[in-house]
């Protein structure tokens with residue numbers, strides 16, 4: 001008998017085909033957004049689940065699923081998992097590291113450049129028919145090349161952004177992280193470790209690439225924004241909630257920083273109306289990993305974790321490997 005699994009959102013048909021070779025698959029092909037209670041009901045009787053980052057997996061949603069052994073998240077971030085609760089129930093969690101690193105770093109850099117050079121603001125101006133003449137200071141922005149790139153959270157994606165800045169754009173790279181990189185990695189990224197306050201005060205362009213947790217909640221709030229240069233820009237490709245969006249909107253409105261590029265938001269897909277009202281912000285709907293090959297690679301890795309674990313007893317990228325013992 002094939003183990004029953006749940007695929008909680010619509011995903012690539014070819015991935016569903018693969019999963020069906022090994023599992024009895026319940027696929028949310030209609031891509032409905034389920035409440036917690038609906039998700040809990042769907043998990044009942046399942047051995048595994050394929051999630052996409054938005055589905056909360058905690059004691060409540062697992063309450064009716066004593067046979068659940070694995071939840072494979074199609075995302076590198078897994079703040080939708082209550083990992084201690086999963087470990088306690090001996091449910092393995094997996095994510096999709098590495099396959100999205102370079103693609104996400106590309107997008108972080110795209111947001112940085114779009115923000116520094118006021119790309120969307122100027123496009124809105126053009127589309128509105130307001131471009132009637134040249135003027136010496138029209139949409140003058142900030143240079144990227146040669147500027148100081150600050151990175152908060154120096155994981156794989158942070159390092160990818162650092163490499164792009166240092167090697168492609170001659171930027172001076174500084175970073176802050178819970179732990180310092182190994183000297184060889186620091187040299188490869190041409191990155192200098194600094195304290196958080198120095199990072200905030202010195203960066204011309206600050207990029208946030210740290211995971212969301214209780215510790216990183218509102219790591220950038222009014223006090224941190226106040227330390228930044230009025231000419232600086234801020235980019236967030238990590239998670240909503242790392243930045244206090246209301247404080248950020250106020251800083252942008254009052255010109256206390258020059259601009260922001262945001263791919264993630266507190267309470268997304270809702271975006272705080274204060275952010276929608278300020279012009280000097282580039283907004284995107286959580287798409288940093290969204291290229292055709294990378295989204296396929298993420299789905300494949302999540303599927304391979306389900307097959308690897310439930311069929312062969314060997315997951316590829318476990319988050320709580322202690323449940324394997």
Ligand code: GLV
Nearest residue numbers: 074075076077289
């Ligand atoms: C996307 O946000 C991810 O965590 O992969």
Ligand code: GLV
Nearest residue numbers: 076155156157158
């Ligand atoms: C996080 O996992 C990262 O790759 O930066």
